[in-house]
Amino acid sequence: MSDLLIIFRKPPVGTSWAREALDLALVGAAFGQQASLVFMGDGVYQLLDNQQPDQVEQKGTQAMMKALPMYDIDQIFVSEESLSERGLTKDQLGFDCELIGQTELQALLKTHKQVFNF
Amino acid sequence: MSDLLIIFRKPPVGTSWAREALDLALVGAAFGQQASLVFMGDGVYQLLDNQQPDQVEQKGTQAMMKALPMYDIDQIFVSEESLSERGLTKDQLGFDCELIGQTELQALLKTHKQVFNF
Amino acid sequence: MNYSIAIYGGPYSDQSAHSALHFARAVLKREHSIQRVFFYHDGVYNSSALVSPPQDEANVPAQWQELAKEHDIELVVCIAAAVRRGLLDEKEAKRYSKATHNLADGFTLSGLGQLIDAGMTCDRLITFGA
Amino acid sequence: MNYSIAIYGGPYSDQSAHSALHFARAVLKREHSIQRVFFYHDGVYNSSALVSPPQDEANVPAQWQELAKEHDIELVVCIAAAVRRGLLDEKEAKRYSKATHNLADGFTLSGLGQLIDAGMTCDRLITFGA
Amino acid sequence: MILHTVNKSPATSSTLKECLFSASSGDQILLIEDGVYAATQAFSELLRDDLSYFVLQNDMAARGLNSSLISEQWQPVDYQGFVELTEKADSVCSWF
Amino acid sequence: MILHTVNKSPATSSTLKECLFSASSGDQILLIEDGVYAATQAFSELLRDDLSYFVLQNDMAARGLNSSLISEQWQPVDYQGFVELTEKADSVCSWF
Numbered sequence: 001m002s003d004l005l006i007i008f009r010k011p012p013v014g015t016s017w018a019r020e021a022l023d024l025a026l027v028g029a030a031f032g033q034q035a036s037l038v039f040m041g042d043g044v045y046q047l048l049d050n051q052q053p054d055q056v057e058q059k060g061t062q063a064m065m066k067a068l069p070m071y072d073i074d075q076i077f078v079s080e081e082s083l084s085e086r087g088l089t090k091d092q093l094g095f096d097c098e099l100i101g102q103t104e105l106q107a108l109l110k111t112h113k114q115v116f117n118f
Numbered sequence: 119m120s121d122l123l124i125i126f127r128k129p130p131v132g133t134s135w136a137r138e139a140l141d142l143a144l145v146g147a148a149f150g151q152q153a154s155l156v157f158m159g160d161g162v163y164q165l166l167d168n169q170q171p172d173q174v175e176q177k178g179t180q181a182m183m184k185a186l187p188m189y190d191i192d193q194i195f196v197s198e199e200s201l202s203e204r205g206l207t208k209d210q211l212g213f214d215c216e217l218i219g220q221t222e223l224q225a226l227l228k229t230h231k232q233v234f235n236f
Numbered sequence: 237m238n239y240s241i242a243i244y245g246g247p248y249s250d251q252s253a254h255s256a257l258h259f260a261r262a263v264l265k266r267e268h269s270i271q272r273v274f275f276y277h278d279g280v281y282n283s284s285a286l287v288s289p290p291q292d293e294a295n296v297p298a299q300w301q302e303l304a305k306e307h308d309i310e311l312v313v314c315i316a317a318a319v320r321r322g323l324l325d326e327k328e329a330k331r332y333s334k335a336t337h338n339l340a341d342g343f344t345l346s347g348l349g350q351l352i353d354a355g356m357t358c359d360r361l362i363t364f365g366a
Numbered sequence: 367m368n369y370s371i372a373i374y375g376g377p378y379s380d381q382s383a384h385s386a387l388h389f390a391r392a393v394l395k396r397e398h399s400i401q402r403v404f405f406y407h408d409g410v411y412n413s414s415a416l417v418s419p420p421q422d423e424a425n426v427p428a429q430w431q432e433l434a435k436e437h438d439i440e441l442v443v444c445i446a447a448a449v450r451r452g453l454l455d456e457k458e459a460k461r462y463s464k465a466t467h468n469l470a471d472g473f474t475l476s477g478l479g480q481l482i483d484a485g486m487t488c489d490r491l492i493t494f495g496a
Numbered sequence: 497m498i499l500h501t502v503n504k505s506p507a508t509s510s511t512l513k514e515c516l517f518s519a520s521s522g523d524q525i526l527l528i529e530d531g532v533y534a535a536t537q538a539f540s541e542l543l544r545d546d547l548s549y550f551v552l553q554n555d556m557a558a559r560g561l562n563s564s565l566i567s568e569q570w571q572p573v574d575y576q577g578f579v580e581l582t583e584k585a586d587s588v589c590s591w592f
Numbered sequence: 593m594i595l596h597t598v599n600k601s602p603a604t605s606s607t608l609k610e611c612l613f614s615a616s617s618g619d620q621i622l623l624i625e626d627g628v629y630a631a632t633q634a635f636s637e638l639l640r641d642d643l644s645y646f647v648l649q650n651d652m653a654a655r656g657l658n659s660s661l662i663s664e665q666w667q668p669v670d671y672q673g674f675v676e677l678t679e680k681a682d683s684v685c686s687w688f
Contacts, residue, residue, distance in 0.1 A: 004485070009610060011505055013558050014530035015250045020407055020447065027478040033486070041610050042505045045533065048560035055557040057254055057294050081613070086507055087538030087565075094560070106616040109594060114485045115685050117493070122355070127514060129601055131654050132626035133380045138277055138317065145348040151356070159514050160601045163629065166656035173653040175384055175424050199517070204603055205634030205661075212656070224520040227498060232355045233589050235363070237583065244592070246376075248450045249408050251529050252503075252592075258554070262575035266583075278379050281411070284452030288462040293450070320378045320423070322414030322468065332418040336466040338452065360582055365503060365592025367679065374688070381625045382599075382688075388650070392671035396679075490678055495599060495688025508606040 002034035002075055005112035008043035012061045013053050018046055021118035022064045029071035037068075038108060039097070040079035043118075044086060047078060049094030065095060079105060120152035120193055123230035126161035130179045131171050136164055139236035140182045147189035155186075156226060157215070158197035161236075162204060165196060167212030183213060197223060239263050240272045240354035245366030246281035247296040248289070252364040253282050257299055259362065264307055271358055272310040273300065274351045275343075278366055280318040283311070285340035301342040315345040369393050370402040370484035375496030376411035377426040378419070382494040383412050387429055389492065394437055401488055402440040403430065404481045405473075408496055410448040413441070415470035431472040445475040497522050499585035503529040503592050506539045513542065515591040521546040526573070526581060528552045532561060535570040543569055552578060593618050595681035599625040599688050602635045609638065611687040617642040622669070622677060624648045628657060631666040639665055648674060 006025045010017035028035045039047055046061050053060030068076070076097040083089065083099075090099055100108070109115060124143045128135035146153045157165055164179050171178030186194070194215040201207065201217075208217055218226070227233060241260060245252030260270055275282055287297050304311045319328055322338075325345050329337035339345065355361045371390060375382030390400055405412055417427050434441050449458055452468075455475050459467035469475065485491045500519055504511035512534050515525065525547055527534050534542070535551040543549065553572035556562075566572075573581065582588050596615055600607035608630050611621065621643055623630050630638070631647040639645065649668035652658075662668075669677065678684050 004482075009508075011530045011533065011559070013251065013555075014503070014505075016248050016407065023446065024478055024481065028482045031479055031482045031486075033482060040614070041606065042508050042530075042533070045505075045559060050562065051558060051560035053558045055554045056251065056258065058251065058558060059293065060558065085538065086533070087536055092565075102613060105614055109614055109685065110616050113683050114491070115683060116485070117495075117685055117687060122352075127604075129626050129629070129655070131381065131651075132599070132601075134277065134378050141316065142348055142351065146352045149349055149352045149356075151352060158518075159510065160604050160626075160629070163601075163655060168658065169654060169656035171654045173650045174381065174388065176381065176654060177423065178654065203634065204629070205632055210661075220517060223518055227518055227589065228520050231587050232361070233587060234355070235365075235589050235591060239582075246408065246451065255503075255529060255555075258575050259578060262579045266576060266579050268579070268583075278376065278408070281451065286452035286454050286459070286462075286464050286466070286468060288449045288452070288454065288458070288464065290450070319418045320420070321376065321411065322416035322418070324416050324418065328418070329416070332416075334416050334418065336416070336468065338416060338466065338468055360588060362582060362588050363590035363592075365590050369678075385599075385625060385651075388671050389674060392675045396672060396675050398675070398679075490684060492678060492684050493686035493688075495686050510604040 001111055002036040003114060004028045004033045004035040005108055005115045006035060006037050007117040008037060008039045008046055009041035010118060011042045012046040012051065013058050017118050018061045022061055024116055025073060026071055029073055035073050036075035038077045040082045044078055044082045044088065047093040047095050049092065119229055120154040121232060122146045122151045122153040123226055123233045124153060124155050125235040126155060126157045126164055127159035128236060129160045130164040130169065131176050135236050136179045140179055142234055143191060144189055147191055153191050154193035156195045158200045162196055162200045162206065165211040165213050167210065237268045237359040239268055239270045239360045239362065240358040242274045242276060242351060242361060242363040243279035243282060244277040246278040247287060250366050252366055253296045256364040260303060270307060270309045272312055272354050274354055275313045276317055276351060280313050280321055280323050283313045283323055283340055283343040285338050297340050301340060304342050311343045312346050312350045313343050314348050318345055367398045367489040369398055369400045369490045370488040372404045372406060372481060372491060372493040373409035373412065374407040376408040377417060380496050382496050383426045386494040390433060400437060400439045402442055402484050404484055405443045406447055406481060410443050410451055410453050413443045413453055413470055413473040415468050427470050431470060434472055441473045442476050442480045443473050444478055448475055497585055499524045499526060499581050499588045501526045501528055501590045502531040505530045506534040511591050516542060516544060519547055524548045524550060524581060526550040526578065528555055532556050532559060535566045536561065537567045540567040540569060550581060593681055595620045595622060595677050595684045597622045597624055597686045598627040601626045602630040607687050612638060612640060615643055620644045620646060620677060622646040622674065624651055628652050628655060631662045632657060633663045636663040636665060646677060
């Protein structure tokens with residue numbers, strides 16, 4: 001089991017929350033902590049393909065997301081319920097990630113002592 | 119008809135929005151503008167009786183609300199739907215204000231050229 | 237037409253100051269004028285001279301300064317919202333006995349009346365909330 | 367037990383820094399220790415030496431300074447979040463060629479690793495979000 | 497006619513709902529920033545028939561919302577289009 | 593057992609909903625700041641039967657929420673009670 005669980009609940013562009021949460025994941029990995037990421041709520045929008053944040057002079061999170069494998073972060077989960085509430089399906093996402101339901105989500109929170117929830 | 123419409127949609131204590139919106143109403147009045155206030159959404163919580171924001175070392179909005187008559191601000195409206203969604207009734211409120219429905223709310227927005235919406 | 241703009245969000249924390257900048261450029265492109273940009277709530281943080289973004293990110297306060305200079309736009313920061321958040325000009329620094337001040341050039345601390353005035357006198361007041 | 371606290375909200379704009387202060391006092395009253403308070407996102411604004419609230423309002427940064435001094439608590443501010451929001455110590459001011467700096471005494475700019483470290487080494491890390 | 501701007505995601509904030517409740521027949525809604533997610537098909541049931549709907553295409557593109565995700569009520573505009581909408585409206589009300 | 597804190601109003605933000613979805617049976621919920629409005633009767637239908645519910649009484653009093661407005665599932669605690677809850681929990685998760 002990984003050491004850190006980081007929950008992403010904010011959209012990627014309108015605020016700095018998503019970027020700051022990803023920074024934390026990367027720094028955690030640099031500190032030798034195994035990190036798992038969960039995308040739920042509006043956080044699932046971070047996974048959409050073809051984001052062009054430069055259209056509004058923002059940086060977004062896609063470039064950082066692409067760096068995750070370099071940090072050995074490969075446990076990436078997305079809430080099935082959050083996706084379907086937003087009319088999205090897994091094939092619209094630009095990242096390889098594992099769909100999880102409520103039970104698996106609850107288990108992830110329960111089995112990690114360190115949870116950072118953004 | 120009043121010159122200014124100020125819409126209060128935020129609760130009174132957790133953030134500075136409510137206080138900053140009230141500041142604007144009072145300054146508007148000091149500039150000779152007739153102001154009407156609408157409380158809707160979580161803004162209706164500003165009208166609850168017996169708030170003690172000093173319990174968390176905050177100032178809240180009640181003291182400023184009591185100053186409204188001194189500024190000749192007496193057009194105070196509260197959304198009936200917002201109250202009932204929150205299980206509140208007019209007699210639980212600490213301020214004398216006029217209950218309005220959707221039609222009256224829409225008319226207030228339509229008839230004011232200057233609307234500040236917080 | 238004569239526009240004014242109100243900004244309630246801080247730089248980097250949210251997009252509002254950037255959106256307002258894009259909007260302002262489009263307003264000017266359509267040959268309108270912009271009289272005043274008013275910074276309120278966390279928008280006051282846009283007036284800091286000390287904002288130091290990484291090289292590959294936009295410096296929002298600097299962009300406002302440039303645009304204001306080029307197009308003669310007033311950049312007005314609500315004094316009450318600013319001083320309690322730690323944005324001071326030289327005069328306020330003296331008043332509160334602070335050793336230094338940090339309001340960027342081109343920004344002016346003034347009262348909330350300047351926002352009321354913008355609403356009264358301009359053809360359009362557009363708000364970018366946080 | 368050994369606690370650390372994370373704060374993500376700015377002073378005056380929201381209640382989180384105040385809530386954390388109340389919580390910290392209760393932690394100490396129950397004879398626990400507090401190792402570190404970490405300021406991230408808009409929480410970095412709590413570290414400004416220039417915050418100047420009206421006399422009848424609490425000065426949150428000053429209250430953190432007092433509590434930290436009395437109980438030997440580290441006040442650590444995320445350096446990346448801080449410099450882009452205009453919070454600089456002397457060293458960063460020099461690096462970014464700014465004429466002045468505004469980080470309050472008792473606060474230290476440091477990396478996000480200090481938040482990870484608090485999570486790893488303390489018995490409890492309690493977050494006050496914005 | 498009022499132009500209402502909305503900048504919050506409809507799935508996590510009540511801002512759009514409050515705006516739609518307060519708008520008068522014939523008013524215009526413009527989604528900006530995180531508000532643009534409301535133009536996706538999942539939220540089309542919230543909409544009323546008597547309003548006009550616009551969405552800022554820069555903010556759509558920034559978030560990867562291509563036209564296949566957008567429901568047909570919504571008309572994309574750029575920043576110049578945003579300005580034009582403010583020109584034509586009697587007043588502009590910002591919901592955040 | 594996890595202690596979940598929630599600081600946003602349930603009527604305008606989905607934060608409480610997301611917390612309740614993610615909590616495991618036996619977990620505890622503590623409302624603070626603007627989260628305390630969720631302890632009023634209008635929101636009791638959102639609650640699950642398998643969690644324990646606490647509300648910070650300082651934040652209740654600050655907002656004028658007296659006990660007649662609070663539904664009976666919620667147990668008021670002060671800041672010391674808040675600390676005690678964090679002592680007993682295996683971990684603390686903050687929802688904002």
